[in-house]
Amino acid sequence: MHYGLLLPAGQAQLPVTAVVELAREAERLGFDSVWAGDSLVRARAEPLTLLTAVAQATERVTVGTAALLPAFRQPVQAACAISTLDQLSGGRLVLGLGAGFPGFSEPEFDLVGVRFKTRFSHLDDVARLWRDLWTGTPRSFHGKVLHHDWLPDVPAPSRPGGPPLWLAGATPSALRRTADLYDGWLPYPPDPADYARGLTTIRSLSDRPITPALFATAFIADDPARGRQSLDTYCQATYARPLSVIGTIQTMLTGPVETVAAGLREYELAGADHILIRIAALDADVVADQLHLLAGLLPTNFRNTEPPSAFHPCREWIPTREIR
Secondary structure: OEEEEEOOOEOOOOOHHHHHHHHHHHHHHOOOEEEEOOOOOOOEOOHHHHHHHHHHHOOOOEEEEEEEOHHHOOHHHHHHHHHHHHHHOOOOEEEEEOOOOOOOOHHHHHHHOOOHHHHHHHHHHHHHHHHHHHHOOOOOEEOOOOEEOOOOOOOOOOOOOOOOEEEOOOOHHHHHHHHHHOOEEOOOOOOHHHHHHHHHHHHHHOOOOOEEEEEEEEEEOOOHHHHHHHHHHHHHHHHOOOHHHHOOOOEEEEEOHHHHHHHHHHHHHHOOOEEEEEEOOOOHHHHHHHHHHHHHHOHHHHOOOOOOOOOOOOOOOOOOOOOO
């Protein structure tokens, strides 16, 4: 089992220099990876730029995006930037990729001139184009929505074939597309049973090795009411929606370290082998405190334990739709 940390790179959380130091501290504490998100709706450090600094400040951890929205970038220029980052990281880069947040991301797509209705085809086209550029010298590309009659050469990534591409999504379409095209799966279902079913579907559709990962939001608190309030405040600030809504869509865990560990253990038993944790906190001091508490989840403290059943604040709600 591998554990990663989503870096709090939004303007309301930590300045960029502090985020880089937090990544260094996560590496020191034993985390396996550090990740950066992507958004145009809210102020956020640009993830590829941020991870370039993080890669230079760290030695061991995987650096990744969770999730990068390729629609926000010119695809060929982005392939060049990603190759450069992969070289600077020594091949430690993984790209989690997404296609936006229904009911939330439409203005972002309008801003960059990409039709929201074709966002999945656009994402898959970009993934295929990047692979072509990283593995050879294609002179043209014609996908479902992307068409280029001429393509330049791009720098070769450090990792042959380029960094792994993980798809963030768990709809039936996303499962099929993961099996067909991507190297990893990065969903956030609130029920471990849904995770297990999705992973079984992917493996039934593909004979390629696909990394099963999980995106989980957590807040460690001995007081369950405080934990739920922290999750709700974070959901309101991040999505302008309450925990009662986001909790039907995403993995949300709170409670003491042992309780959160038990919740994550359920996903490990469901097949996840790389768990990416987002701290549900906006204050820099709280983020720092939570980071050190989360270190108690790392394998030396957690892997062989059998704690009591996890408290899932949203387990009683039934998922009704998916947000990416």
